[in-house]
Amino acid sequence: MANGLKEIIAQAESEAPLLKGRADFEAFKAKLVGPNGSLTQVMKSIGKLPPAERPAMGQLINQAKKELEAIFASTLSRIETQEMEGFLGQPIDPTLPSPDGWVGSRHPLAQVAQRMASIFARLGFSLNEGPEVDTEWFCFDALNVPDSHPARDAQDTFFIKKEVGMGDIEKRGSERYLLRSHTTTVQIRAMLEKKPPMRGLSIGRVFRRDTTDATHSANFHQMDGFCVDRNVTIKDLKAALDFFICELFGSGVKTRFRPSFFPFTEPSFEMDIQVPNLGKLSDKWIEAWGCGMIDPEVFKSVGYDPQHWSGYAFGMGIERLAMLLYGIDDVRLFYQNDLRFLQQFA
Numbered sequence: 001m002a003n004g005l006k007e008i009i010a011q012a013e014s015e016a017p018l019l020k021g022r023a024d025f026e027a028f029k030a031k032l033v034g035p036n037g038s039l040t041q042v043m044k045s046i047g048k049l050p051p052a053e054r055p056a057m058g059q060l061i062n063q064a065k066k067e068l069e070a071i072f073a074s075t076l077s078r079i080e081t082q083e084m085e086g087f088l089g090q091p092i093d094p095t096l097p098s099p100d101g102w103v104g105s106r107h108p109l110a111q112v113a114q115r116m117a118s119i120f121a122r123l124g125f126s127l128n129e130g131p132e133v134d135t136e137w138f139c140f141d142a143l144n145v146p147d148s149h150p151a152r153d154a155q156d157t158f159f160i161k162k163e164v165g166m167g168d169i170e171k172r173g174s175e176r177y178l179l180r181s182h183t184t185t186v187q188i189r190a191m192l193e194k195k196p197p198m199r200g201l202s203i204g205r206v207f208r209r210d211t212t213d214a215t216h217s218a219n220f221h222q223m224d225g226f227c228v229d230r231n232v233t234i235k236d237l238k239a240a241l242d243f244f245i246c247e248l249f250g251s252g253v254k255t256r257f258r259p260s261f262f263p264f265t266e267p268s269f270e271m272d273i274q275v276p277n278l279g280k281l282s283d284k285w286i287e288a289w290g291c292g293m294i295d296p297e298v299f300k301s302v303g304y305d306p307q308h309w310s311g312y313a314f315g316m317g318i319e320r321l322a323m324l325l326y327g328i329d330d331v332r333l334f335y336q337n338d339l340r341f342l343q344q345f346a
Contacts, residue, residue, distance in 0.1 A: 002057070005064045008038050012068055016075045025079055029072055039064060105346040109221055109334055112322040113203050116223055119247045123240055125201040125225055130186035132205055133166060136175035138185040142301040143264040157181050158207050179207035183224040184264065184315060190226075191302040196309050197229035203318070214330040221318040226294065228304070228311035234267070237291060237312035245273055245288070248321070252276045256285070265292025265313055278324060286324065289316035 160177040186202035210216040257269040291314035296306035
């Protein structure tokens with residue numbers, strides 16, 4: 001039996017250099033260690049030996065296995081090298097850099113968000129973070145959103161089943177958990193943790209029950225900002241947003257405020273922009289985002305005295321601004337992970 005193992009190794013050493021391709025290699029390997037291979041047959045016959053001889057034979061078989069594995073590894077490496085050389089038409093120099101010079105990059109939405117944050121950072125805004133799963137109190141109650149508001153309906157907001165608990169997110173009462181529908185929840189958390197004056201910014205995913213199409217998605221990204229100080233006015237709000245939009249799109253941008261309504265700001269505005277370098281949209285007013293002066297009821301919910309403090313807030317969709325910046329007409333392109341699209345922003 002020991003001589004049989006030596007013959008198997010000798011056969012492998014003599015036949016391995018003659019193999020031409022991967023199919024030949026697999027057949028060669030099966031002939032030796034497959035279900036009916038020669039080494040397998042030797043292993044099956046070890047039970048016929050006297051018990052005293054089995055340990056020694058087991059050691060010889062293990063040694064034969066290691067030798068065959070080394071032969072298999074070197075043979076496969078040779079075949080793979082030959083296949084690659086045949087594909088490239090020339091020998092491989094492993095010291096050369098990879099012929100594929102493209103490397104990964106930030107997603108276009110992340111690039112735009114970073115650019116937006118850097119502009120507001122120059123105005124003294126600092127980033128704050130908050131959970132994507134939150135409670136009704138942070139998402140609605142603290143922001144002066146009444147119980148009858150449509151946003152609190154299950155047709156608009158993703159509520160979590162009542163029996164589901166969130167150990168790291170504390171409730172203020174019997175309110176429900178939900179997926180935040182805006183990043184303004186982070187504003188409330190920041191004001192509860194810090195004392196004014198301050199300027200805060202939050203960036204993150206939000207969730208709404210929207211039907212996905214070219215301009216809507218159930219999961220998108222927002223940036224919210226707020227400023228709290230003494231004697232803050234609408235003029236301060238418009239100055240900050242005018243600076244931001246001119247830095248983002250360049251000089252020549254026109255802006256205007258239109259009266260609107262949001263429960264957490266009073267007065268409230270929709271800000272429109274007119275950008276000269278947007279092609280067909282250059283001569284049109286485009287609705288950009290909502291903003292306004294922080295409602296005194298919001299200050300009361302976080303323990304600020306509205307007689308001493310005032311402030312403004314704004315919120316904008318990152319996808320919307322990215323689409324304007326890059327001339328993209330379908331928001332779904334951001335989520336499809338198509339390299340043909342993403343490589344344009346590398």
